[in-house]
Amino acid sequence: MIIIVIFLLSMFFFENKTYSFISKINIKNLRYNKNNNNKYHLFASRDLRKISSFVLDYSILFNKQKIRKRKFNFFNVCSNKMSNMDNIKEQKENDGCGSLEELIERYVCEISSLIERNECIKGIDDEDLKKEFMENEKLLQDKKMKLKDLYGKPSEELKLVENRTKLENLVKRKFFYTNSFEIYGGASGLFDYGPSGCLLKSELENLWRCHFIYYDEMLEISGSCVTPYQVLKTSGHVDRFTDLMIRDVVTNDCYRADKYLGDFLKAKIEELKKKNTKEGEHVEEKEKKQKRDDDINENKENNDNNNNNNNNNKSNYNYNYDMIGGMQNGNETLIQKIELILRKLDGMNEEEIKEIIKEYDIKSPLKNDLSDPFPFNLMFQTKIGPKDDNTEDKNKEKCKNVDNNKNLNSTNTNNNMNNVAFLRPETAQGIFVNFKKLLEYNGGKTPFAGAQLGLGFRNEISPRNGLLRVREFQMAEIEYFVNPKKKNHEKYYLFKYLMLPLYPRDNQLTDGVVIKNMTLEEAVEKNIIANEALAYFLARTYLFLLKCGINKDGIRFRQHLKTEMAHYANDCWDAEILTSFGFIEVVGHADRSAYDLQHHMKYTGANLYACEKYNEPIEVEYVKMIPNKAKIGNTFKSEQNKIYSCLNEKTNEELLIIDEELSKNNKYILNVSNNDSINNECKFELTRDMLSFQKYKKKVQEENFIPNVIEPSFGIGRLIFCILEHSFRIRRFTDDKEERQYLSLPYKLAPIKCSILSISNNKAFYPYIKQIQMLLNQYNISSKIDNSSVSIGKKYARTDEIGIPFAVTIDFQTLKDKTITLRERDSMLQIRISMSHLVDIINSMLHAKKHWNEYIAQYGLFTQQVLDS
Known part of the structure; x- marks a missing residue:
């Protein structure tokens, strides 16, 4: 009886409201307990009454009622793990605004804004601005310290392996994606997106555009998927876009x-x-x-x-x-x-x-011997037009051979490959071949970035693990064209203080430790990251992944070993995300140097130079190479043209290095790329008597150069897989065997933003359902109606499963005063609002202008309908 009286008194302090919107939790004791979101949860220990599982924001409720904090004990009946007491203070300071990842993103945004503001007002002779500058500097130091503390806090633990099967069932049941042509047995490595998957993919692409293209004023194009043979031959893909393959010597399985x-x-x-x-x-x-x-x-x-x-x-x-x-x-x-x-x-x-x-005596799955490894080209070959190729039959025969890389090279001649094409393995080449047009569109100015979203195709040897290794996939790529002498970015200073989890190649070969306490600025100064432009895009990618809801402790940036870098790359960093299958590459960042533009220009003769004009003429030192043609010709015979071609492409700085090396050692090893061979390079030993150099200075008003390229490349399908795994949650109830699964997707990424529900299937609710849907449609807020006869609890569970963040409920009080309840997915709390306020509230939360807790403080928690006249 005493416990019942205490409970009823506590309900009185909450404005006589009862928590009628959730079910199946038994009240046992009232104590207070604290979790990582500064939430206090209702615990039940004896069968007093059934209420639903929900989360109360302790501080907001008790401050609103203006009563002292009472020593109630609450128990977390949600699946979110209870964390230590230290997180409470931090959450109070931040008004409980979101997850750790959201807080990091918010702090970075605020710090960058302050840095940018101070950069604008620095040095201006105005007392008010000087005062503002000093205040901003103090605020910056404070926020940077708080950000550093956030880096050290552990994120919510994810049970990725344990939950994999449950997530796979949810994905199939809610048709996020499925195997293509399933009724025919399916096609390995090919997937179809369902309604929820299409919407999630669309929202992710829109978020990517906003975060990268709009923020940096990039130039977006949409190129063809079918790429002529010679384009990919010139880029090196025909010869080098391979994976090593092994096969069972008995069954020929690859x-x-x-x-x-x-x-x-x-x-x-x-x-x-x-x-x-x-x-x-x-x-x-x-x-x-x-x-x-x-x-x-x-x-x-x-x-x-x-x-x-x-x-x-x-x-x-x-x-x-x-x-x-x-x-x-x-x-x-x-x-x-x-x-x-x-x-x-x-x-x-x-x-x-x-x-x-x-x-290690490795055998095939059937315990048979394995063949020696050999290269397999990953591109899908096709033909453009009906024109017959006299080597077609031979090609078909050779395609039966597993080593199709040899097939590609054996038939690659200009005469018989004019109508041969490939499905593009990357979208980048479409940007490179349009470089001159993009440069003109940009007023001839560099640096600038081109971007493209589109399909890529790779004939994977053994596709598996859902969306992680497929043969057709959506890509999002950026090509940032920059002066090779100035590999920087104008906004680098806004993010150079960030501390990313870096996994350099030296650490991979030694202790295997990921560096977490080094700023990007330090990493660039120590030459761990090659240049500022590359570091900038690593920072932007990190923030984008946090914005997508990826757990911060499940991200690392791994530098490619020198032996694994692509044929076009000077430096590469992969953004890898922890999944139930381990760390998976999701975003590749490559310094492609000038490889692509140089080779396209060399083959086509097109002018792919950029030009930088100076305000005043500057004096530039040039180097003129004087080859001893007789000596080179006698030594290298038919190979001499390759040497001349390679030397003519060298910059002044590179020619000076060659001159220095020849003077020091009397020899220099020249590496010449070889597109006509599977081997990456030919090597020629040049001696001092073969080359001489003449230095001279000249005043110039402008400088021509072949731009270098920094390329971030995103695998959209892989990112969707990671988002689903990192957002999957389970709610468990104390007295119920039932568990409810849901996707805690960021509001921006949710396939549908709001569900419209009725408390029952009473026909009187229909006009209000349609009215609310029309209201949301006017502001491009996607919605889903559920006016079925199932209980309201099951309706909530349905919408939670596909990650809908907000649910509007129409009940009998709506008929009376045109108010509705708005429920938030993760907390399961509700507020009662006027229909006219709905759009503003949802929009403000979708754009992170206000937090859900602020609306709870403003409107109070909804507990039950008021039907009295």
């Missing part, structure tokens, strides 16, 4: 070498760890048994024989213990060796992979 070996070695590590655990348990059991024997022997006085046996037993046991300990240490050493191999695997060549297969 596998991608690095992935197959990676799976095998990971399984080997797990096997060794289990073995260590069993050996450790064996040692512990023997220790206990020996201790019991020792105790018995010690109690036997005056028995020398027993004492001697006891001593012998001890020495034998110690010998066995040392032996087992040695075995464990041996296993640990082997585990470390395999982990190092895994970190190097992506960059290994054919010989290295062959050695690993031999060393």
Whole structure:
């Protein structure tokens, strides 16, 4: 009775409202407890009454009612994990506004705005502006310290592996995506997006456009998916766009070498760890048994024989213990060796992979021998038009051979490949071939960025793991064209203080540690990141991933090993996201130098130079190369033209390096790219007597250069997969076996923004349902109506499953005063508002202008309908 009275009194303080909108939780005790969102939760310990699972914002409710904080104890009946008490203070300071990732993004936005403002007013002789500048500087230091603290806080723990099957069932049941042509048995590596998946993909692409294209005024194009043979031959894709493949020598089943070996070695590590655990348990059991024997022997006085046996037993046991300990240490050493191999695997060549297969005696899944690794070209080949090719039959025959890379090279001549084309493996080439038009559109000014969203195609050897490895996929790519002498970005200073989780190549080859306490500015100064422009796009990508709802502790930026970089790259960093399958590359960042433009210009003769004009003439040092043609011709014969062509493409700085090297060592190794061979390069040894150089200075008003390119490349499908995994949540109830699954998607990404529900299927509600939908449609807020006869709780569960963040409920009070309830997905709390306020409230939260807690404070929690006249 006492507990009932306490409960009723507490309800009185909440303006006589009862929590009627949720179900199946038994009230047992009232205590207060704190979680990572500064929420206090109602705990139930005895069967007093049924209410639904919900989250109360303790501070807002009690401040609103102007009563002292009472020592109620609340229990978290949601799936969100309770965290330590330290998070409470931080959340109070931030008004409970969102997740850790949202707070980081918000702080970065505020800091960048302050930096930009101070940059504008710095140096202006105005007292008010000087005062504002100083205040901003103090505020900046304070916010940077808070941001640094946020970096150190752990994100919400994700049970990715444990929840994978449940998420897969949800994705299928709600038709986010499915295997293409499923009724015919499906097609490996091809997927169809359903209604929810299409909307999610569309929202993600819109968010990407806003975050990158609109923010940096990029120039977007949409190019053709079918690409002529010569374009991709010139870019190097025909010869080098390959993965190493192995095959079962008996069944001829094919596998991608690095992935197959990676799976095998990971399984080997797990096997060794289990073995260590069993050996450790064996040692512990023997220790206990020996201790019991020792105790018995010690109690036997005056028995020398027993004492001697006891001593012998001890020495034998110690010998066995040392032996087992040695075995464990041996296993640990082997585990470390395999982990190092895994970190190097992506960059290994054919010989290295062959050695690993031999060393670990790796077999096919059917226990058959595996072939030596060989390159497999990943592009889909097709034809443009009906024109016959006299090599067509030969090509068809050769395509049966698994090594189709040799097939491509054996038929690649200008005469018989005019109508051959490929489905594009990347969207980048469409931007490169239109570079001159984009430059003119931009008024001839550099730097600038081109961007493109579109399909890419790669004939994956063994597609699997859902959207992670497919043969047709949506890409979003940026090509940032910049002067090679000035690889910077005008907005770099706004983000150089960010501390990203960096995984440099040196760490991958040694201790495997991810650097988390280094700013981008430090990383550039230490030459860990090659240049400011590359660092800028790493920062922008990091913020974009946080905006997409990716857990901050599930992100790392891994630098490519030198052996695994693409043929066109100087430096590469992959944004990798933790999934149930481990870390997966989702965004690639490459410094492509001038590789693509140089090769397209060389083959076509097109002028793909950019020009930088100076305000005043400047003096530039030039280097003129004077080759000894007789010496070079006698030495290299028919290869001499390749040498001249390569030397003519060198910049002044590169020619000076060659001159210095020749003077120092009397020789220089010239690497010449070879598009006519699978081998990446030909090497020629030049001597001092073959080349001489003449230096001279000249005043110029402008400088021509071939732009270098910084390229961020996003895999949209992979990102969707990661977003779904990181947003998947489960609500569990204390007295109910039922669990409710939902997607805690960021509001901006939610496929549908608002559901329109009725408390029952009473026909009197229909006009209001349509009225609200029309109101939302006017402001482009997507909605979904559910006026079925199921309970309101089930309607909420349906909308939560597809990540709808807001739910409008029309009830009998709506008929009376035209007010409605608005429910938020993650907290499950409701407020009662006028229909006329609905659009403003939803829009403000979609654009992060206000937080849900602020509206709870403004309107109070809705608990029950008021039907009295």
